[in-house]
Amino acid sequence: MSNTAHLIDKHEGYTIVKFNQELDYNQSKKFEADIEGLIKNDTNYIVVDCESVGTIPMDCLRTLLKLHLHLKKDNKFVRLYHVSPVLMTYLKKEGVDTTFKITKDIKDALAETGFSPKKGLDAEFVNPFLSATIHVLKVQAQVEAKSGPLHVKKSGEPQSGDVSGVIGIVSDSFNGSVVISFPEATFLKVMSQMLGEEYKEISKDIIDGAGELTNMIFGQAKIILNEKGYGIKTAIPSVISGKNHSLSALTKGPVVVVPFETNAGPFFVEICLSN
Amino acid sequence: MFDPKTKILIVDDMLTMRKIVSKILKELGYSDITEAVDGNDAWEKVQASNGYGLIISDWNMPNCTGIDFLKKVRADAKHVKTPFVLVTAEAEQAQVAEAIKSGVDQYVVKPFSKDILKGKLELTYKKVSVRLGA
Numbered sequence: 001m002s003n004t005a006h007l008i009d010k011h012e013g014y015t016i017v018k019f020n021q022e023l024d025y026n027q028s029k030k031f032e033a034d035i036e037g038l039i040k041n042d043t044n045y046i047v048v049d050c051e052s053v054g055t056i057p058m059d060c061l062r063t064l065l066k067l068h069l070h071l072k073k074d075n076k077f078v079r080l081y082h083v084s085p086v087l088m089t090y091l092k093k094e095g096v097d098t099t100f101k102i103t104k105d106i107k108d109a110l111a112e113t114g115f116s117p118k119k120g121l122d123a124e125f126v127n128p129f130l131s132a133t134i135h136v137l138k139v140q141a142q143v144e145a146k147s148g149p150l151h152v153k154k155s156g157e158p159q160s161g162d163v164s165g166v167i168g169i170v171s172d173s174f175n176g177s178v179v180i181s182f183p184e185a186t187f188l189k190v191m192s193q194m195l196g197e198e199y200k201e202i203s204k205d206i207i208d209g210a211g212e213l214t215n216m217i218f219g220q221a222k223i224i225l226n227e228k229g230y231g232i233k234t235a236i237p238s239v240i241s242g243k244n245h246s247l248s249a250l251t252k253g254p255v256v257v258v259p260f261e262t263n264a265g266p267f268f269v270e271i272c273l274s275n
Numbered sequence: 276m277f278d279p280k281t282k283i284l285i286v287d288d289m290l291t292m293r294k295i296v297s298k299i300l301k302e303l304g305y306s307d308i309t310e311a312v313d314g315n316d317a318w319e320k321v322q323a324s325n326g327y328g329l330i331i332s333d334w335n336m337p338n339c340t341g342i343d344f345l346k347k348v349r350a351d352a353k354h355v356k357t358p359f360v361l362v363t364a365e366a367e368q369a370q371v372a373e374a375i376k377s378g379v380d381q382y383v384v385k386p387f388s389k390d391i392l393k394g395k396l397e398l399t400y401k402k403v404s405v406r407l408g409a
Binding site for chain 1: 335
């Protein structure tokens with residue numbers, strides 16, 4: 001979990017500045033220093049995620065204004081998004097609501113720049129799910145997991161499990177899904193480890209364990225991805241069960257399949273993204 | 276640490292998670308454990324009881340979230356001082372900040388081991404001992 005009050009995340013052509021919390025005096029000074037650094041060294045468009053704040057200290061606002069005026073010389077700008085009604089009232093009161101164009105989300109903030117919010121099914125996106133899977137199984141079930149070589153699923157490629165946890169990925173600029181799918185034998189061993197007693201058949205007593213594992217893996221991955229500016233929203237998992245069931249991807253888009261081997265047996269993770 | 280006779284309420288919509296928390300609590304010596312399936316169910320149980328010595332609740336639940344349940348507890352004069360621990364997969368800074376602002380005593384991020392939960396309960400006890408004037 002990040003313990004910084006704000007985050008600066010550079011992408012090709014644009015930089016995301018994200019407030020993680022309301023800023024105290026020292027945090028404001030750090031923020032101002034970092035923005036002054038952008039004025040000196042950066043010529044990207046700047047988009048500011050304001051979801052976590054209801055006010056912005058005046059000195060910080062002035063520094064952002066200075067950055068905006070600096071970028072205007074190159075026909076670039078600072079834009080704010082995820083501005084709450086409370087923050088909007090504050091910005092209007094300070095007379096800066098028209099200086100910075102206020103937009104709904106990062107996609108709108110980047111409109112007219114020619115850049116789109118990052119949303120690729122690449123290592124940066126996939127790896128947090130893999131490390132989260134390994135971490136969750138180790139801590140919650142004392143199961144050592146190792147990922148195998150991943151591949152992009154071909155159309156019509158069979159991929160089935162007996163119990164699956166499914167969770168939707170929703171952000172302002174992309175959607176997708178994550179599936180954690182277990183054969184029966186692996187699931188029973190994992191649940192037996194988690195609950196400290198032996199289970200010999202899949203029953204209502206343990207079946208939501210697939211959803212809970214998916215929930216934990218998603219939560220852990222979301223921390224890392226949102227620190228990088230992906231803006232993934234909270235979601236609630238579902239469980240699908242049935243011998244050898246297969247799942248169609250919830251969205252159109254490439255599907256990455258990652259097999260795992262564990263001391264409890266194999267399972268796989270599928271991740272899918274679309275625009 | 277909390278007395279072994281402490282009356283504990285576990286709140287989670289997932290049976291598996293209720294079983295995990297309950298198992299750990301029993302291993303730590305607690306036996307007076309009640310379970311609720313969401314914030315509404317939990318609030319009914321709180322109101323129907325003389326109060327609980329400790330509440331351990333998930334965040335994301337249908338009908339009434341853990342945060343909304345926490346706010347109800349903290350708004351009720353009879354139960355306002357109840358020790359409250361959130362056990363949740365939500366761990367971003369903004370969410371932790373919201374939980375603290377709402378009056379949570381401790382925050383456990385899933386996944387967690389028995390030692391992690393035990394440590395958080397010890398911290399909760401120390402904190403509320405001051406609050407309850409113990």
